[in-house]
Amino acid sequence: MNHLALIEKTQQLIAAGDIVGAESALVELADAEGDAALMVVLEMLPAKDILAVIREYDNSKESVVNLLVTPEQFARAVVIEKQYKDLTRTHLRGMMNAIIFREDADPLAFINAIGDLEGGSEALADYFTEKWDRIEAFASNGSFDALKDTGELISKADLQARSYERPQVEQDEIADHDWMELAWLLRYQNPDLFIEMLTVLRAKARAHDLGADDEDALDDEDDGKVETGDTDRGRATPAARDSDEESAI
Numbered sequence: 347m348n349h350l351a352l353i354e355k356t357q358q359l360i361a362a363g364d365i366v367g368a369e370s371a372l373v374e375l376a377d378a379e380g381d382a383a384l385m386v387v388l389e390m391l392p393a394k395d396i397l398a399v400i401r402e403y404d405n406s407k408e409s410v411v412n413l414l415v416t417p418e419q420f421a422r423a424v425v426i427e428k429q430y431k432d433l434t435r436t437h438l439r440g441m442m443n444a445i446i447f448r449e450d451a452d453p454l455a456f457i458n459a460i461g462d463l464e465g466g467s468e469a470l471a472d473y474f475t476e477k478w479d480r481i482e483a484f485a486s487n488g489s490f491d492a493l494k495d496t497g498e499l500i501s502k503a504d505l506q507a508r509s510y511e512r513p514q515v516e517q518d519e520i521a522d523h524d525w526m527e528l529a530w531l532l533r534y535q536n537p538d539l540f541i542e543m544l545t546v547l548r549a550k551a552r553a554h555d556l557g558a559d560d561e562d563a564l565d566d567e568d569d570g571k572v573e574t575g576d577t578d579r580g581r582a583t584p585a586a587r588d589s590d591e592e593s594a595i
Contacts, residue, residue: 349387356391360398369399369411376410385414397423401430403440412445417459420445425465428472435472439525442473447523454535457528461539470532470539471546477525478551484529485544488514499548502541509537 352375359368376384388396388411396419399411415423427438446456460466474481483493486500488511500508513534520526532540 349383349390352387353390356387357395360395365398365402368395369402369409372399373410376414381410381414384410385416388415388419393419393422393426394429396420397427400441400445401427401437403437403444405440405444409444412441413448415445417455420456421459421463421466424460424469425463427469428465435475438469438473442528443524446528453528453531457531457536457539461536461542467539467542467546470543471550474525474529474543474547475550477529478547481529481544481547484533485540490515490520490526490529502545505541505544506537509533509540 352371356368356371359365359371372384372387375387396411396415400409400415400420400423403409403412424438424442427441430437432438445451446453460469479492480490482499484490485505485508486493488508513530515530517527517530517534520530529540532543
């Protein structure tokens with residue numbers, strides 16, 4: 347089967363909801379023609395189709411697609427994951443942990459690729475949604491122990507100053523290939539993106555408290571409790587706005 351025919355078959359299976367079948371078709375290509383052939387096909391597949399496959403991460407088995415997807419391909423998929431409206435963020439966290447921390451990968455390459463895209467900081471904020479209080483503690487004092495809620499949040503200026511401090515917790519102490527290690531890498535290896543992510547995360551947390559939509563809070567630049575700064579503030583990506591991108595989801 348030539349590559350264009352395989353892409354058409356894969357897209358048809360995804361549109362029909364047969365994600366297992368779509369992944370199997372891609373795996374068969376790798377088995378028959380090698381990883382290089384699969385990488386060519388992945389480069390040709392739209393982000394929405396790559397996302398449909400990799401978000402169904404199963405930690406009981408290793409996926410060749412997850413092992414070969416590039417940081418740029420992965421980032422394009424991550425920023426449109428919100429189209430699935432998965433309020434639990436289970437799929438988002440599963441695929442991010444599996445791919446960013448895959449064996450022999452450079453986690454920073456994936457993190458930076460996400461940060462380079464409009465909507466990247468929002469995707470990262472979604473990943474950390476259920477850990478907001480502990481991320482705030484980490485931003486404030488370098489520890490993941492939740493702070494007593496005083497209603498005061500560390501300012502953006504203080505965040506920037508503290509981002510370059512010596513870590514209170516070393517990476518090998520929290521090398522769990524999960525949210526703590528990702529937060530550590532963001533704060534100490536890409537502090538600007540960490541601040542962007544936390545700004546969006548604060549807006550989402552406040553929206554939840556107010557019973558408002560995320561977008562409403564992200565657009566509220568004048569509220570003193572949320573530091574907006576120069577972030578993408580959760581705007582939809584071009585891919586997310588494209589009706590063709592939404593068609594298979």
